[in-house]
Structure formats: structure tokens, C-alpha cells
Amino acid sequence: MSRQPVIVLVLSFTVALGAAAQQSGERDIAKKTQELEALRKEIQAYEQKLRESEKKERTTLEHLDNLERQSTLIRRLIQKLREQEKQITNDINEAKSSIDEYQKQLEFLKAHYARYVRSVYKNSRVYDLELLFSSNSINQLSIRIQYLKRFSEQRAKDLQSIVEKKTSLERQNERLQEALKAERALLAEKTKEEQTLIRKASQRKSVLSKIRSDKQLFQKELSRKTQAAREIEKMIAELIERERIRKEKEAAAARERERSGATTPPPAPEPTGTFEQRRGRLRWPVAGGAIASRFGRQVHPVLKTVTQNTGIDISIAAGTNVVAVADGEVSVLSFIPGFGNVLILNHYNGYRTVYAHLSDIAVAETERVREGQVIAKSGDSPGGTVLHFEIWKDREKQDPELWLAKQR
Numbered sequence: 001m002s003r004q005p006v007i008v009l010v011l012s013f014t015v016a017l018g019a020a021a022q023q024s025g026e027r028d029i030a031k032k033t034q035e036l037e038a039l040r041k042e043i044q045a046y047e048q049k050l051r052e053s054e055k056k057e058r059t060t061l062e063h064l065d066n067l068e069r070q071s072t073l074i075r076r077l078i079q080k081l082r083e084q085e086k087q088i089t090n091d092i093n094e095a096k097s098s099i100d101e102y103q104k105q106l107e108f109l110k111a112h113y114a115r116y117v118r119s120v121y122k123n124s125r126v127y128d129l130e131l132l133f134s135s136n137s138i139n140q141l142s143i144r145i146q147y148l149k150r151f152s153e154q155r156a157k158d159l160q161s162i163v164e165k166k167t168s169l170e171r172q173n174e175r176l177q178e179a180l181k182a183e184r185a186l187l188a189e190k191t192k193e194e195q196t197l198i199r200k201a202s203q204r205k206s207v208l209s210k211i212r213s214d215k216q217l218f219q220k221e222l223s224r225k226t227q228a229a230r231e232i233e234k235m236i237a238e239l240i241e242r243e244r245i246r247k248e249k250e251a252a253a254a255r256e257r258e259r260s261g262a263t264t265p266p267p268a269p270e271p272t273g274t275f276e277q278r279r280g281r282l283r284w285p286v287a288g289g290a291i292a293s294r295f296g297r298q299v300h301p302v303l304k305t306v307t308q309n310t311g312i313d314i315s316i317a318a319g320t321n322v323v324a325v326a327d328g329e330v331s332v333l334s335f336i337p338g339f340g341n342v343l344i345l346n347h348y349n350g351y352r353t354v355y356a357h358l359s360d361i362a363v364a365e366t367e368r369v370r371e372g373q374v375i376a377k378s379g380d381s382p383g384g385t386v387l388h389f390e391i392w393k394d395r396e397k398q399d400p401e402l403w404l405a406k407q408r
Contacts, residue, residue, distance in 0.1 A: 036080055060207060060217055061224065064382075065337050067204045072341055074193055074200065075360050081190040088183045095176040204380070211382045221382045222307060224338030229310045231336050232354055235344065236392055239331055239352070275326050275351040282325045282403045283371065285355060285389050286378060289314035292386055295399040311354065311390030312400045318385045322355055322376040324369045325404075333365050339388060343376055345369065354390035357381045 211217045293313035299306055324345055331352065332344035339356035343363070346352055359379030369375060378387045391398040 036077065036084070060211060060214075061220055061337070064204065064207045064211065065335075067200055067207060068340055068379075069335055071200045071204065072335070072360070074196060078190060078193050081193065085183065085187065085190065088179055092176060092179045092183065095172050095179060098172045099176065208380060208382055217382075221338065225383075226307060226338075228336045228338035228356075229308070232310065232339070232342070232344075232356075232390065233395075235332055235334070236352060237395060239344070239346070240350075240394060275347040276349060278326060279403050281405050283323070284314075284404055284407070285322050285325050285353075286314055286316045286320050286387050289316035289320070289387065291315070291401070292384065295397075295401060310397050311388055313383065313386040313388050315384065315386050316378050318359060318378055318380045320378040320387075321374045322358060322378055322387060324371055324373050324375050325353055326371050328353070328369055330363050330365050330367045330369065330375075333361060333363075340379055340381060341376070345375075350394040352392045354388070354392070356388035356390075357386055 211221060291312050292315040293309050295309055295312055297306060298309050326345075326347050328345040328347040330343065331346045332342065334342050336342050336356070341356070341358040341361060343355045343358060343361060344352055345355075355376060357379045358376040360377040361375070362377075363369060363373075363375045378385065389400055391400050391403050
């Protein structure tokens, strides 16, 4: 008899764990649903901008920006849909597993209870009376009465467990059906968004072709690149200032701790990095690329205009993996007209790298990255399928070719 309460306790614990896991999963799904809805609204806002810019010939470059921004959002939406698809698939598998487990537990309880009912039916109450009358003392009689009482209570609990297991089984089946329905809807949306992305890529290709064949538009794009370079310079200056303020606050906090004799541990020190030691040996941000435009003064071969390149442009096929050239932290993810999607990594000790003309971003702001880790994919621009790459030491632009390893 001592085994019965243990069985019920284990089964009850299993139900509690399943309920907690389900609540946690529901919260995660609700959060992801909100993120997806926010992305959909942002994509729709750019769709409206695209419709407006299509009507104005003079806003071709703006139209290109809107297409690129919307395409980036669609890629992010598709990625989140894939993540949600994976979560729903796991939920479906867990629901099926739970159904199997509940089914086994239910069958066990039913079989156990059926044996008890058959025993009672065969022996009626004769066995219970014999057990009581055969007691050798009043004490033993009292113990046997309590035993029979608890035995009866346990059977009632067994019956209640059967009902609870049956209810849990029905709920898991409902959960499974809801998950299957959500999976079908999600797959339909993902397919639709993938088709939309293909359509946007075709539109963007057409706009790029128009810009490349129109000298006036191309000249404007070169001017936008000059403005984009100034924007990068401004971002770097802001990052340096924020870092200065942070260090001043940390130093003040350290002095205060020392003055007050506080035992509170200081914040973890910033990684020092080894960027400077890698000069001339840094890995390339893309594999197999060739330099299309070098650092410094550049004369355009057709327009004969002179511009200053703040980095290098590496010719590479669109969609190529872009990797971190050294360990660091993601400082900025942004969109800059003329440079498209831009990512800035902090390598500490004042060193930073800039990656522009990206089609896809694989990291988030403040994320620590390792050397060689894929951080994005290369994209396309009016100047061709290139990755724009810069190296900075504090506010000073560096020639990346002096830092990158020699290609074989």
C-alpha cells in the first residue's frame, strides 16, 4: 500500500512541471508574436514610402534606400518566422510526447483501479470483516480500521487521478491541434514573405541598373557616399565620447569605493584586446575578394570626379559571409544612405572596424563576437557588389591594407 501515494505524488509533480513549462512557452510565444507584429508594421510603413517614391522620378535614390531598408526588415522577419517555426515544431514534439506519457499513466491507473474493483466485487466486504474480527487486540483492531480507511481514501485518490489524467490528455491534444494550426499559418506567411523578398530584390536590381546608367543619379550617389563617410566619422566621435564618459564614471565610482572602504567588487575590466599587435596580419572580412577601391584619394574612371575613400571597397559576390577581423563587441547597427546597412565593431584600446553595404545582419548591438565569426552577408550597391571596410584608431582613419594580411 505504501507505493500508492508515491505514484500519485510523482504523477502530480509531472503535471505541475508540464503546466509550468507550458506557461513559460506561452509567454515566449506572446513576446515573439509582439516582435513579429512590430516588424510587420515597420515593413508596411516602408511599403507606403515606396509607393510614394515611385511616383517621383527625382527620388530614385530614396526609393533605393526604402527598398533596402524594407528588404532588411523582411529578412529579419523571415529569420524570426524560422525561429518561431522551430519553436512550434519543438512544441508539437513535446505535445506528442506528453500525450504518449499521459496515455501510459492513464492506462496504468485504469488497470490498477480495475484490479481493485474486481477484487471488491469478488470478495464483497467479507475480507474486510474477516480482517477486523481476526484482530488479536484492541490496538491491532484500531490499526486495521485506520488501514482500511486509508485504503479506501487512496482508491478515491486513484479515481481522481484517472479523471485528472484524462483531462490533461485532452488538453495536450488541444495544444497539439493549436500548434499544428499555427505551424500551417506560419509556413504560409514565411512562403509569402520569401516571395516578397524575391520580388523586392528584382525591383532593387532594376533601380540599381537605372542609377548606374544615369550619370546625374550616379553623381548624386557619390555625393551621398561622401556624406555617409561624414556620418561614420560622427558615429565614431560619439562612441569615443560615450566611452570617455563611461570611464570617468567608473573611475569616480572606484574612488568612492576606496574612500568609503566599500567591499562591493568593481565592474569587470574591459577586454584589452590584441588588435594593435595584429597589424599586417589581420584576417580579411571576406574570403576571396579583391580590392576595387583603395584608401585615400580616388578619381572616378568615367565621371573624373575626385573623392576620398575612408576605407577600402572589396569586390565580392553578393551574399558572401562577412566575418569579424578580430575579437570585439558590436557597437553600432545602422542604416546610412550611400552605405546601406552599417555595422561597427569595437576592438578596445581605441580600435574599431566598420563594415558597410551589408545585405543581412547576423549579430545584435552589445554582442561580443570572436575573430572569424560571421556577422553579416555582403550586399549590392550602385558602385557594384562590394563590401566597404574601414579601420579606425580613435578618431584617425587607417589604411586597411596596412593592417590586413597579404593575400596569396
